[in-house]
Amino acid sequence: MSESRAVLEGPDIHRALTRIAHEILERTKGADEVVLLGIPTRGAPLARRLGDRIEEFEGVKIPVGSIDITMYRDDLRLKPARPLGRTELPADGIDGKIVVLVDDVLYSGRTVRAALDALNDLGRPTAVQLATLVDRGHRELPIRADYVGKNLPTAKSEKVRVFLRETDGRDAVILMKGGAE
Amino acid sequence: MIIRNVRILGGEPADIRIQDGLIAEIGPALQGDGDVVDGGGVIALPGLVDLHTHLREPGREDAETVRTGTQSAARGGYTAVHAMANTSPVADTAGVVEQVWRLGREFAHCDVQPVGAVTVGLDGRQLAELGAMADSAAGVRVFSDDGKCVSDAVLMRRALEYVKAFDGVIAQHAQEPRLTEGAQMNEGVISGRLGLTGWPAVAEEAIIARDCLLAAHVGSRLHVCHVSTAGSVEILRWAKSHGWNITAEVTPHHLLLTDDLVEESPAGAYNPIYKVNPPLRTRADVAALRAALADGTIDVVATDHAPHPVEDKETEWSAAAMGMIGLETALSVVQEAMVDTGLLDWAAVADRMSAAPARIGRLSGHGRPLEAGAPANLTLYDPAPRTEVDPSAFASKSRNTPYAGMTLPGRVVATFLRGKPTVLEGKLV
């Protein structure tokens, strides 16, 4: 069994999301046109938390939804067919909005590439931005995050796992040392 | 010729001396001239007689010929087969039955006794010239529309009566046609699940009951082909208890296989290799058939050897031909189902597979007890080895065996037809 350690605990995650919320407000000048779209599984609750945080700070409720990218993945044939996540767009859609994609870990960038393709079939936002709780490096595509909770230097052999209250019963980011991968 | 060290009907080891096609002498340590065959302690049975073989010639030489069919019979330990009449043209005239009979004589792997059709073209309307076939060189005694049922009660009655004049017998394929329209397999749990049109047991039993009563009424001989259900067994037991002149046969496959195989087998679901008429039935039917063969209610094991080319079986179920080949596996299947289960000893096997079928078919030169003076028709059989059935080794032209890949006991070592070996060391001579 490989050794593992927590790189972020509950309060760290809380602080990181708070900071991202502030940055979104600042960068989008009040977040008037912002739509937060979480990428399932764990991007979706992170997007809701960000939405709640922004509402706390500014008193405005911004639309939050989710965008499942399974059907757009480029590695479908490497594994058995996966169950689908939920795609739920806000009632007003995404046309003319600033879409902020929210994910838990940014790694190769392929998930984000798939999300951009999926967005393309759903509407035409004026801009697309990316927020991630953890950026662990090792990009394989020309993609970068606009908002990062924590930059986490990792080896490729390591694994990063995010636990969230909504899906896992607790908040933590765990770094697992080199397994076979 | 002397055959050394064989156990006659599984008894004590003895030698058999053969001279001029007859058994000259049986006893320990016999002296004599000529070839010596070492039996190595295997079982000697009278040459097997099949009452129900489809040789397919004339007409379907792509499936089997008289030559390949009789080679297949010899490899299975048979010295005589009855060739069914559903050829093309149908064996409903003296000409066709004589042709088949002559082909059998020419190749001489085993005797071929043609069966004549009961009705012209197996059409069930008009009696064929039964007397002409009986009087022909082939000397037909068994008449059957096998493949089809003589379903018209009046026609059946007339046929039963008519053949009394020359000691013939009607071998009925008992299948009520209206109850089996489009039928694909035994009607029961499996057919319901698989959505295949059912072939109900009653369609067989109703005809058997009717024919037994008809045979009794007109005082004729009736033979019932390929009995497949427990209900048929009960009817036959009842009919025989009256002393009526009724005989019946069961196929090896109905003694061993069940309709579950259509749903689940190593060959996959809906594999037409299991499509046969009458269809494979249930475990309860198999048990009843075994008991009936053991107590003599069923007189005979007959193969219903039914060759079909690959393309007639490698297809969807409903389009596939019905039938299985069986000559080269019959004795092994009987050993598995009847002998190794303690239901029959080898003397009884000799009765059910040689003496009784020869008696029903009126073949005087076959089915005789192994004793001095009898024609030297012999099968040497080693019950010990258990081997996987390999259809590619068959002499039959066809490969539609349901036993491929199955492990079965026993092996035919040698077959002798009137003293001449047709098979030695398991190989055709």
Place this chain on the structure above:
Amino acid sequence: MNRHLISAGDLSKDDALLILDTAEELARVSERSIKKLPTLRGRTVVNLFFEDSTRTRISFEAAAKRLSADVINFSAKGSSVSKGESLKDTALTLEAMGADAVVIRHGSSGAPHRLANWVHGSVVNAGDGTHEHPTQALLDAFSMRRRLGALDGRKVTIVGDVLHSRVARSNVLLLHTLGAEVTLVAPPTLLPVSVHTWPCEVSYDLDTVLAKSDVVMMLRVQKERMNAAYFPSEREYSRRYGLDRARFAKMPDDAIVMHPGPMNRGMEIAAEVADSSRSTIVEQVANGVTIRMAVLYLLLGGETA
């Protein structure tokens, strides 16, 4: 899940729920303006139809195209098949074309099982003889679940020619797997003799089961059955087993009416009943595309075995 979808009985409860849940997500795709997904790009789906069934073929075709698969329609009529080419030779032809999935409709029960021996791709049974029609059962279950929620303990009554119905066979198996309680209602002539071994109840009397049914599914009655003496006349069948207004009124208020189509209005189902708001007959068609997308995705969307 299995590599093929040939019988509803091959699906575990988890498999069945995965298909239904996947379809639930895919239903949202059908509601948006761009209905296409790139998922099966480069994959080939062959519709191999030996029987005319425009509805089912179009449904599979739409499902495959929405997933960006290439679709080849191979209709037996007018092709080499009607000139005596065997199913096996047809299968080998498809194999040479590189079919990733073959959707087969065939008049002979078990033809998809046979086909699966001869092709490497996935085989999807789109109706075989009087055996099964698993995607129809899945879309029926999907339609029920959308109206009624989870199917555990729900009472489903299936009425009509069970003996010859592939829809009934697949539905009994699937609904049982999903925990529903199925009752078959038919004249005894139109039930298999072994129906007592099926995982369902059987009744000859529609009126006594209606009041306890959450779903009543009416099966199509083929006209040719009448000539084969399965029942005396259309009128008598309709009177004893048809879902007319009076019977419809005996059903619980929230119970729904289903029919796999095509309907004989006035025979097994009254027009007013078929067109009522409690009938799912129209949405069954739309749900058909969705459920077939889910099946094709789950069979072809992952690694190939």
